[in-house]
Amino acid sequence: MKNLRKEFPILAQNTYLNTASSGLLYDSLLDFRQEHDLDFLISGSIFRDPQATFLSNVRKTIATFFKNSEGDTILTPNFSLGFNTILNGLEKSKKVLLLDEDYPSINFAVANKGFKICYAKVNATLEQNIENAIKKHKPDIFAFSLVQYINGIAIDHEFLAFLKNKYPDILIIADATQFCGTKVFNFDTSGIDIMGCSGYKWLLGGYGNGFMLFKNNILDNITPSDYKNAASNTDYDSSYTSLQARFECGHLDTFNFGSLQYSLNFLTKIGLPNIETHIHELCDYAKSELANLQLLEEDVIKRSKHSSIFNLKGDHRLFNQLQKDHIITSLRGSGIRISLHFFNTIEDLDKLFNTLHRYR
Structure with a gap:
């Protein structure tokens, strides 16, 4: 999956944990879109x-x-x-x-x-x-x-x-x-x-x-x-x-x-089974670490299966600090929402955890 990260320019400077808000545009899709409109332009x-x-x-x-x-x-x-x-x-x-x-x-x-x-x-x-x-x-x-x-x-x-x-x-x-x-x-x-x-x-x-x-x-x-x-x-x-x-x-x-x-x-082409496996591994790691940090609501911790979205206990101050560290998330409900896709990595999560340890 790491080889696919180069398709997403935003990942070069940011840790993007916000697919639940908006998926990313990527290079080869941009090529398709430009070719589409060029064909429309001339035809x-x-x-x-x-x-x-x-x-x-x-x-x-x-x-x-x-x-x-x-x-x-x-x-x-x-x-x-x-x-x-x-x-x-x-x-x-x-x-x-x-x-x-x-x-x-x-x-x-x-x-x-x-x-x-x-x-x-x-x-x-x-x-x-x-x-x-x-x-x-x-x-x-x-x-x-x-x-x-x-x-x-x-x-x-x-x-x-x-x-x-x-x-x-x-x-x-x-x-x-x-x-x-x-x-x-x-x-x-x-x-x-x-x-x-x-x-x-x-x-x-x-x-x-x-x-x-x-x-x-x-x-x-x-x-x-x-x-x-x-x-x-x-x-x-x-x-x-x-x-x-x-x-x-x-x-x-x-x-x-x-x-x-x-x-x-x-x-x-990537393979949905591969995507599912990778997201599952990320989510298992995220849930375990966030639970240890006591940042998840009890109802989420109690469920045996979970999605690729988590809401962390946190306020505007922590949200703003994440932004300063180029970690992109969303304020939702009473906390900070993160969401994981195949282009995310364990290193992305470790960067998040480091910030949480320092500023929460």
Whole structure:
């Protein structure tokens, strides 16, 4: 992995522990983006004419990467737009289970549309809390982040499969923006009905791209009948009236979605199993050392599995000192959030620990 660090110029002068905020642009992706716009510059509409074929190839790349069918893979500029499109088509009488303090793009999006809402608490017993809430409130929909953006607590994927098997009528919708690109994942065999992701974090796709994955028949089930009736009674081209068109309305940017496709191929060449193993090693080391320093909340320490995100006990003073030492992090919640990707190293973590020992 160390040989790949030269792809990321920012790492020459900084210890970047902030992928949860923004993934990095890297040299070979920059080359692709410059070539893309140069082709557009000299060809204009001739360059744009085959965009339908190009975008179809992007869908195919995403579907292959996450083990889904191409027809049930939809392009969207970001998770939030895709998620709100889903919510706008659902009956407001539905009851939605949310996780307390989950990302506002989920919780506020549901709350401001008038759905009935119930909550499960995010702590060391997250999975049990979810099942208890389902038994008590009997929700129609469960919408959540696979990884909590503040403290990195991650829901167990085997639990989701169990949940779907036990409660098959609940529509399970997951935001995977803080997850995709960190582990090998098979959407087809998961317990998730709909999974969305923005591509600018661990997928390193840059901004303005994302996708929604649907299990077989789910897209049809969540499409309003008024839309389907109107589509069946018009002669408009299917690019305006298909089930996918409700999400992919208007022009899609080949620059942004081409960047996502390029990065998915980049990650594939590195190997998701290799990335997963490396991140796991970093996270094990980080969790052990941070726990020894008493910088992690008890709920995180108690869980046997964790994500690539940690929230350290710390204030603005410590955050500013980290910045002075060229260690890039984020202030989130009541602490300082760090996040790890394949380009990070044990040496990066040791630099962080040295600063923490000196200034905490």
